[in-house]
Amino acid sequence: MAAESALSTTAAGGGDRNAERTFAIGFAIMLGFFVLSPLAIYPIFLMKVMCFALFACAYNLLLGYVGLVSFGHAAFLGAAGYVAAHSAKVWGFPPELAILAGTASSAVLGAVFGWLAIRRQGIYFAMITLALAQMLYFFCLQAKFTGGEDGIQAVPRGHLFGLIDLAQTMNLYWVVLAIFAFGFLVIYRTIHSPFGQVLKAIRENEPRAVSLGYQVERYKLLAFVLSAALSGLAGSTKAILFQLATLTDVYWAMSGEVILMTLLGGLGTVFGPVVGAFIIIGAQNYLAKYGSWVTIIQGFIFVVCVLAFRRGVVGELGRYLRRSL
Amino acid sequence: MTVFGVPTQALFGQLLLGLINGSFYAMLSLGLAVIFGLLNVINFAHGAFYMVGAFVAWFLLQHLGISYWWSLILSPAIVGLLGIVIERTMLRHLYKLDHLYGLLLTFGLALIIEGLFRNEFGSSGQPYRIPDQLLGAQNLGFMFLPNYRGWVVAASLTVCLATWFMIEHTKLGAYLRAATENPSLVQAFGINVPRMITLTYGFGVALAAFAGVLAAPIYQVNPNMGSNLIIVVFAVVVIGGMGSIMGSIVTGFLLGVVEGLTKVFYPEASNTVIFVIMIVVLLLKPAGLFGKAQ
Numbered sequence: 001m002a003a004e005s006a007l008s009t010t011a012a013g014g015g016d017r018n019a020e021r022t023f024a025i026g027f028a029i030m031l032g033f034f035v036l037s038p039l040a041i042y043p044i045f046l047m048k049v050m051c052f053a054l055f056a057c058a059y060n061l062l063l064g065y066v067g068l069v070s071f072g073h074a075a076f077l078g079a080a081g082y083v084a085a086h087s088a089k090v091w092g093f094p095p096e097l098a099i100l101a102g103t104a105s106s107a108v109l110g111a112v113f114g115w116l117a118i119r120r121q122g123i124y125f126a127m128i129t130l131a132l133a134q135m136l137y138f139f140c141l142q143a144k145f146t147g148g149e150d151g152i153q154a155v156p157r158g159h160l161f162g163l164i165d166l167a168q169t170m171n172l173y174w175v176v177l178a179i180f181a182f183g184f185l186v187i188y189r190t191i192h193s194p195f196g197q198v199l200k201a202i203r204e205n206e207p208r209a210v211s212l213g214y215q216v217e218r219y220k221l222l223a224f225v226l227s228a229a230l231s232g233l234a235g236s237t238k239a240i241l242f243q244l245a246t247l248t249d250v251y252w253a254m255s256g257e258v259i260l261m262t263l264l265g266g267l268g269t270v271f272g273p274v275v276g277a278f279i280i281i282g283a284q285n286y287l288a289k290y291g292s293w294v295t296i297i298q299g300f301i302f303v304v305c306v307l308a309f310r311r312g313v314v315g316e317l318g319r320y321l322r323r324s325l
Numbered sequence: 326m327t328v329f330g331v332p333t334q335a336l337f338g339q340l341l342l343g344l345i346n347g348s349f350y351a352m353l354s355l356g357l358a359v360i361f362g363l364l365n366v367i368n369f370a371h372g373a374f375y376m377v378g379a380f381v382a383w384f385l386l387q388h389l390g391i392s393y394w395w396s397l398i399l400s401p402a403i404v405g406l407l408g409i410v411i412e413r414t415m416l417r418h419l420y421k422l423d424h425l426y427g428l429l430l431t432f433g434l435a436l437i438i439e440g441l442f443r444n445e446f447g448s449s450g451q452p453y454r455i456p457d458q459l460l461g462a463q464n465l466g467f468m469f470l471p472n473y474r475g476w477v478v479a480a481s482l483t484v485c486l487a488t489w490f491m492i493e494h495t496k497l498g499a500y501l502r503a504a505t506e507n508p509s510l511v512q513a514f515g516i517n518v519p520r521m522i523t524l525t526y527g528f529g530v531a532l533a534a535f536a537g538v539l540a541a542p543i544y545q546v547n548p549n550m551g552s553n554l555i556i557v558v559f560a561v562v563v564i565g566g567m568g569s570i571m572g573s574i575v576t577g578f579l580l581g582v583v584e585g586l587t588k589v590f591y592p593e594a595s596n597t598v599i600f601v602i603m604i605v606v607l608l609l610k611p612a613g614l615f616g617k618a619q
Binding site: 063067069071116119120122123124126127128130131132134135138139141142252256259263291292293294295296298299300301302303305306307310 | 361367415418419422423424425426428429430432433434435436437438439440441443444552553556557559560562563593596597600601603604607608611612
């Protein structure tokens, strides 16, 4: 990942204050877009984009900043969705608790998966996460509470803190936006903390980070758990939003999709995954009537991104503007 | 007659089924290991090539009337050529980059190939009949062995052992192993390493197609037949470790049998047993059963 790292070092040369200002401007533009766009764009679509954007940002924390290739992130999105849906529907949890329960269960799952997977590196890490996620898929297929092929349907959206009626689309919209912004800022803060610096050091040169005395495994595991928890936050919000938890969200194809969003938007860029999620979800919506062409086009985007567009949309934009976005 | 409360007929039946699954695991993980050894790429499209192999055989029979036996040679050759084209035009540009990109490229290719076939043939399977010479079954006394199933195990074992022999005991294999260790040194001795890489990829992919042809009469020929299989094969590869050729063969067959036995004694877990074994191996011997410690 030499290309990406070259990018981040040139930007760091410009000084921290400059980078912070760039981030503030970028964040303001993004927030402004999501505040104003429901006037012109279908809000349900925008909420879906935000859920996937948060998912992709959480994934990017791992792939873009620690260099860990997880091929099983669907597990965290889907499991959280099931837990949130089940607790809201069967146990009658209010939405905030259901989302919290989903997030927590993904964090626990992330701790287990991470603990197992960081025993191996590189390509093996990817295969192990994929296999573990597939195992969870079969579990969800067979378990009673997930409803098998039907999933959990008709999940009540409920009232947030007992006050705000989330059945109203725009009420739900502001809640989803708040959750997305919160998750996004958590990730930004993590990346720019001393902890985040160590993560980047591991990405650049793991043996050297070890020789400097960092307990690399502990850092990797913590990053993995954080990424899983935030993916879970996205997944449980999505379950409340669509009132549905299904097998699609735990299937391996979903793990591929989140990689595609991150790659297309720009690996290791703060805003890239959001842009990637927007493009991919938009394309899915637009192409839905063409059936399996969606998969073919996604595969094609993968191939093009890998061969000729490795910086992604935001990465290229950042290079053009000479800013780290 | 029963063993642990299970009729022997059922036990041996599942054991045979496990052995057949194991044949496919072995051939596919062997191909993955050979490719990974030289290219440092995990070929995510391996399952897709397996599926294409089966479809080519189906197409040859259905539209050109070419028999199973010719398909057994033709289909791997065609798919191998496809692999060579892909290596030449795409994979080649990624060797200097992070391993990640090879994985992502082949994942994208798998999506394209499977999507195209799903578009053309839908998700339902195409039947492929067992060649006449292999119809019928043998009575082994304790069970009936369908001829075709016996043939699959024998053919797979032969191909796997031939590959092992070629890599471990021939001059070509020695070059290959040397190039895996140190490609630039081997190139300095005047061996065309880039061509060797291309042919290795073609060979690995052809192996997947061969497995696909063998699978065609057993499972239905269907666009999704490779994608779920490949994930199990990844787990097999993690369990065995890709360091040893014989290791991938043994692990493949062994896990197939274990999976078959699970179907007899605890069918609910038969989908997940290989993943559970993977977890146990990761805990006890993180480098894999046959892997070298890093």
